[in-house]
Amino acid sequence: MNIATAPEKLTAKDFASDQEVRWCPGCGDYAILKGVTKTLADIGTPRHKTVFVSGIGCAARFPYYVSTYGFHTIHGRAPAVATGIKLANPELDIWVVSGDGDAMSIGGNHLLHLLRRNVDLQFLLFNNEIYGLTKGQYSPTSRVGTRSPSTPMGSVEQPVSACRFALGAGARFVARAVDTQQKQMPGILMRAHAHKGTSFVEIFQNCIVYNDGAFDKFTDRSVTEDAQIEVRHGEPLVFGKERDKGLRVKPGALHLEMVKLGENGVTEDDLLVHDETNRILAEMLVGMEPPMPVAVGVIYCNPGPTYEGKMADQTAAIRSKSPAADLTEVMHRGDVWTVEKH
Amino acid sequence: MEGSIAGRENLDAVVVRFAGDSGDGLQLTGSHFTLATALAGNDLATFPDFPAEIRAPAGTTYGVSAFQINFGAREIRTAGDQPDVLVALNPAALITNIGNLRLGGLVIADSGAFSDRNLKKAGYEANPLEDHSLDAYQVWPIDVSKLTLEAVKEFGLTQKEALRCKNMWTLGLVYWLYNRERDASVKWLKTKFAKRPEIAEANIAALNAGHAFGETAELPGDVHAYAVPEAEIAPGEYRTVTGTDALAWGLVAGTQLADIKLVFCSYPITPASSLLHILAGLRQFDLTTFQAEDEIAAACAAIGASYAGSLGITSSSGPGVALKTEAIGLAISTELPLIVVDAQRAGPSTGLPTKTEQSDLLQAVWGRNGDSPLVVLAASAPGDCFEVGIEAVRLATKYMTPVIVLTDGYIVNAAEPWLLPDLETLEPFPVHHREDAEGFHPYLRDPETLARNWAKPGTPGLEHRIGGIEKDYDSGHISYDPANHQRMTDVRAAKIRGIAQDIPEQTVDQGNEGGKLALVGWGSTYGPISRAVVNLRAEGLDVSHIHLRHIWPMPRNLGELLAGYDQVLVPEMNTGQLIQVLRAEYLIPAEGLNKVNGLPFKIAEIEQAVRGQLES
Numbered sequence: 001m002n003i004a005t006a007p008e009k010l011t012a013k014d015f016a017s018d019q020e021v022r023w024c025p026g027c028g029d030y031a032i033l034k035g036v037t038k039t040l041a042d043i044g045t046p047r048h049k050t051v052f053v054s055g056i057g058c059a060a061r062f063p064y065y066v067s068t069y070g071f072h073t074i075h076g077r078a079p080a081v082a083t084g085i086k087l088a089n090p091e092l093d094i095w096v097v098s099g100d101g102d103a104m105s106i107g108g109n110h111l112l113h114l115l116r117r118n119v120d121l122q123f124l125l126f127n128n129e130i131y132g133l134t135k136g137q138y139s140p141t142s143r144v145g146t147r148s149p150s151t152p153m154g155s156v157e158q159p160v161s162a163c164r165f166a167l168g169a170g171a172r173f174v175a176r177a178v179d180t181q182q183k184q185m186p187g188i189l190m191r192a193h194a195h196k197g198t199s200f201v202e203i204f205q206n207c208i209v210y211n212d213g214a215f216d217k218f219t220d221r222s223v224t225e226d227a228q229i230e231v232r233h234g235e236p237l238v239f240g241k242e243r244d245k246g247l248r249v250k251p252g253a254l255h256l257e258m259v260k261l262g263e264n265g266v267t268e269d270d271l272l273v274h275d276e277t278n279r280i281l282a283e284m285l286v287g288m289e290p291p292m293p294v295a296v297g298v299i300y301c302n303p304g305p306t307y308e309g310k311m312a313d314q315t316a317a318i319r320s321k322s323p324a325a326d327l328t329e330v331m332h333r334g335d336v337w338t339v340e341k342h
Numbered sequence: 343m344e345g346s347i348a349g350r351e352n353l354d355a356v357v358v359r360f361a362g363d364s365g366d367g368l369q370l371t372g373s374h375f376t377l378a379t380a381l382a383g384n385d386l387a388t389f390p391d392f393p394a395e396i397r398a399p400a401g402t403t404y405g406v407s408a409f410q411i412n413f414g415a416r417e418i419r420t421a422g423d424q425p426d427v428l429v430a431l432n433p434a435a436l437i438t439n440i441g442n443l444r445l446g447g448l449v450i451a452d453s454g455a456f457s458d459r460n461l462k463k464a465g466y467e468a469n470p471l472e473d474h475s476l477d478a479y480q481v482w483p484i485d486v487s488k489l490t491l492e493a494v495k496e497f498g499l500t501q502k503e504a505l506r507c508k509n510m511w512t513l514g515l516v517y518w519l520y521n522r523e524r525d526a527s528v529k530w531l532k533t534k535f536a537k538r539p540e541i542a543e544a545n546i547a548a549l550n551a552g553h554a555f556g557e558t559a560e561l562p563g564d565v566h567a568y569a570v571p572e573a574e575i576a577p578g579e580y581r582t583v584t585g586t587d588a589l590a591w592g593l594v595a596g597t598q599l600a601d602i603k604l605v606f607c608s609y610p611i612t613p614a615s616s617l618l619h620i621l622a623g624l625r626q627f628d629l630t631t632f633q634a635e636d637e638i639a640a641a642c643a644a645i646g647a648s649y650a651g652s653l654g655i656t657s658s659s660g661p662g663v664a665l666k667t668e669a670i671g672l673a674i675s676t677e678l679p680l681i682v683v684d685a686q687r688a689g690p691s692t693g694l695p696t697k698t699e700q701s702d703l704l705q706a707v708w709g710r711n712g713d714s715p716l717v718v719l720a721a722s723a724p725g726d727c728f729e730v731g732i733e734a735v736r737l738a739t740k741y742m743t744p745v746i747v748l749t750d751g752y753i754v755n756a757a758e759p760w761l762l763p764d765l766e767t768l769e770p771f772p773v774h775h776r777e778d779a780e781g782f783h784p785y786l787r788d789p790e791t792l793a794r795n796w797a798k799p800g801t802p803g804l805e806h807r808i809g810g811i812e813k814d815y816d817s818g819h820i821s822y823d824p825a826n827h828q829r830m831t832d833v834r835a836a837k838i839r840g841i842a843q844d845i846p847e848q849t850v851d852q853g854n855e856g857g858k859l860a861l862v863g864w865g866s867t868y869g870p871i872s873r874a875v876v877n878l879r880a881e882g883l884d885v886s887h888i889h890l891r892h893i894w895p896m897p898r899n900l901g902e903l904l905a906g907y908d909q910v911l912v913p914e915m916n917t918g919q920l921i922q923v924l925r926a927e928y929l930i931p932a933e934g935l936n937k938v939n940g941l942p943f944k945i946a947e948i949e950q951a952v953r954g955q956l957e958s
Binding site: 017019046047048049051052053063064067068069070071072073074077079080081082083084085086087088089091092109110112113311314315318319321322325327328330331332334335336337338339340341 | 377380381383526575576577578579580581582591594595598603605607624625626627628630632634635636638639640642643644645646647648649650651652654668669671672676762765798799800801802803804805806807808809810811819820
């Protein structure tokens with residue numbers, strides 16, 4: 001007898017755990033938590049089939065605040081733990097939550113290999129360009145000259161670009177979001193979830209205590225529309241409050257340039273149309289920094305086979321050849337001899 | 343013992359050492375000889391001894407690879423203290439191995455490889471086959487290179503390919519010397535080179551030529567053809583097995599008994615990599631193998647697998663286990679099952695990767711931050727790895743704890759005949775994941791074992807969050823409460839200590855419970871200690887042998903048992919590690935017998951130490 005029961009319709013509130021949230025008041029993480037729980041409700045994956053995995057840092061507290069399964073692991077290693085979870089049970093829906101120190105510094109190696117293997121999960125990088133939990137040291141994404149307790153004279157290292165790193169590592173889904181832009185975030189996260197493979201999402205997140213306003217140049221409400229470009233597959237790369245600015249490949253050069261529609265005879269036909277399967281375009285888009293507009297949205301999505309999928313294919317192939325795996329038979333392979341009773 | 347075979351002198355036991363360039367294929371020669379010897383009904387033990395370099399420059403002393411086998415008509419427990427026969431395929435093999443040959447022993451040397459150039463590379467100023475410097479031994483120089491080239495001439499191989507058949511020619515000769523059958527090697531060559539039949543035929547021709555050479559050659563001095571009669575061996579089905587084979591099968595058997603999926607995550611490192619290779623070839627079973635990007639990722643992926651309800655297993659050697667340390671702490675804190683196999687090698691840092699040592703015991707028992715107890719087991723011989731693998735799965739899943747399994751470079755590579763176990767007779771210990779949501783929290787404990795309940799993601803109603811931060815005893819939520827931390831630390835320790843009630847009491851391997859002296863060993867020192875105690879007891883000395891499998895927690899009766907001896911001597915291939923734990927636990931004046939030269943103990947070394955101890 002089959003009785004079709006409509007699945008329980010969950011709301012964002014259903015994904016809040018009973019734990020008191022302990023981020024600093026005003027932290028960008030609150031907004032992200034809101035965006036993620038809304039997305040989870042929209043997706044409708046049952047709570048018991050969802051796992052949040054994190055490493056160490058402010059962002060890594062995230063799993064405690066979601067009412068799904070959660071594993072708060074050790075610094076930088078969440079991608080490896082998540083890979084193990086997926087190997088054990090490919091049915092689970094896994095989200096990894098990380099910060100710029102966790103993902104790009106101590107865990108850089110694991111993130112590289114997660115992306116290259118294309119394990120099917122969502123990887124959210126909360127980038128605030130600073131170490132929060134250890135009280136304000138500069139991070140691998142901090143800009144040159146960042147004054148912090150460990151760099152009182154300013155940091156001298158070149159920062160790493162998270163999205164360029166991801167593309168370089170072979171990521172097949174790269175997107176960007178902003179903590180406070182809640183209208184966009186669930187849509188981007190939905191796309192990340194729908195993509196089979198590792199979906200890398202960098203979220204610009206404001207640390208109100210140690211790096212307040214780090215992204216104001218392009219996230220302050222007064223400048224958002226002119227300082228950001230929200231990319232959409234198949235649509236021209238247009239932005240600006242008046243929708244009068246756009247991007248095109250500079251004639252005779254291999255880089256993007258910002259143009260104004262109507263000036264020098266430029267029309268919308270001259271602009272680039274966003275192709276999210278184009279890696280070269282994606283690399284140019286994520287490389288833009290002010291005064292160029294900062295690209296947000298789904299910048300690259302070009303699905304390929306997943307690690308666990310390929311492994312499952314191999315397993316199925318070997319099992320179809322020898323369906324009854326018998327350890328006694330394996331131990332008897334090769335030369336076996338019998339010693340008789342003396 | 344059977345009567346002697348016509349023209350052959352019966353031997354009770356003999357030690358043969360094959361040595362040559364690492365490109366000469368002597369490990370293969372050794373494994374063929376091992377099989378032929380097992381099929382001839384002898385007991386045996388082997389010791390593969392090879393350099394760290396994959397292909398060191400030909401003819402150099404550091405490129406010498408060797409394989410030693412001890413076989414006999416009696417029970418064999420070690421690869422032998424001193425070879426009786428040394429097969430040296432070049433001057434470097436001779437110079438590096440002659441010092442250990444029994445005086446009067448036989449040297450079979452490939453005189454064709456003793457060119458001026460090779461002599462110089464090995465450091466000889468004159469040809470030792472000609473200058474009487476080997477007069478203390480019996481020397482049988484044979485131009486193996488030339489004879490091999492002649493034997494395989496008709497198959498049209500290149501000079502290089504033809505010379506590669508040298509090992510088979512040598513094997514044929516030694517087969518003849520000890521009356522071994524060639525059939526198994528012929529069969530193997532035909533299968534191995536099925537796609538290049540000319541190579542198979544050339545190797546078989548070389549094998550036969552070496553054998554024929556023995557039949558017709560004029561033998562030097564008092565060298566004879568020998569026979570080694572069958573040993574008294576318990577009846578049953580046998581095969582040769584390395585520690586790696588046995589451990590892989592033990593882990594598979596264990597997870598079958600636990601009714602749980604095995605997820606094996608590892609990163610290549612000498613001498614542990616072969617376990618990954620073997621398990622990767624067994625994916626028809628309910629198992630997954632994963633070559634991670636590094637040691638840490640391997641441990642973390644294994645932990646992730648256990649969190650998801652499978653059994654995560656990782657393996658490495660000492661330096662890699664050091665890297666996994668923080669992750670092992672996470673498994674201790676989250677109380678997840680995990681097996682960490684440590685195939686120990688010599689020295690701190692990179693040390694001597696291909697040489698054996700037992701110097702990770704303290705790392706295994708104590709080497710983590712915080713109070714972080716876990717279970718430590720040690721395998722004593724290649725075949726013993728099977729049972730240790732099963733025991734590791736049983737304890738990890740029953741007690742929700744990491745288990746470190748200590749093997750070593752000797753055990754993983756050495757082969758011994760192994761009585762095949764009857765899997766049907768093994769007692770299952772099925773894992774029960776929690777499914778009941780009523781009253782659930784992740785740190786609910788079984789009142790008897792103190793193990794927490796294991797709820798895997800995917801189970802409705804049991805959604806929970808765990809991590810490396812201290813948990814509240816009563817809810818499993820994060821807790822920074824000082825009294826709670828004391829309570830959780832105590833319960834983690836009590837859980838592991840309590841396992842002593844669930845493991846067998848320590849027995850005496852040989853000798854009496856109580857007496858003048860007990861030799862207490864662990865791991866691969868089993869063979870030499872065991873043989874030494876046989877010999878010493880035959881002389882009438884009051885010596886007993888106790889060998890530990892459970893290193894932590896220790897068997898519940900061990901303290902009392904050791905207190906019954908006047909003296910306790912602890913032989914270890916380290917500078918004294920088990921002895922520190924024994925002294926700390928039982929406040930006994932145990933003394934150490936220690937060695938760290940990268941080689942297993944010799945029986946004579948242990949005998950001498952015991953005699954000295956009893957006389958003092």
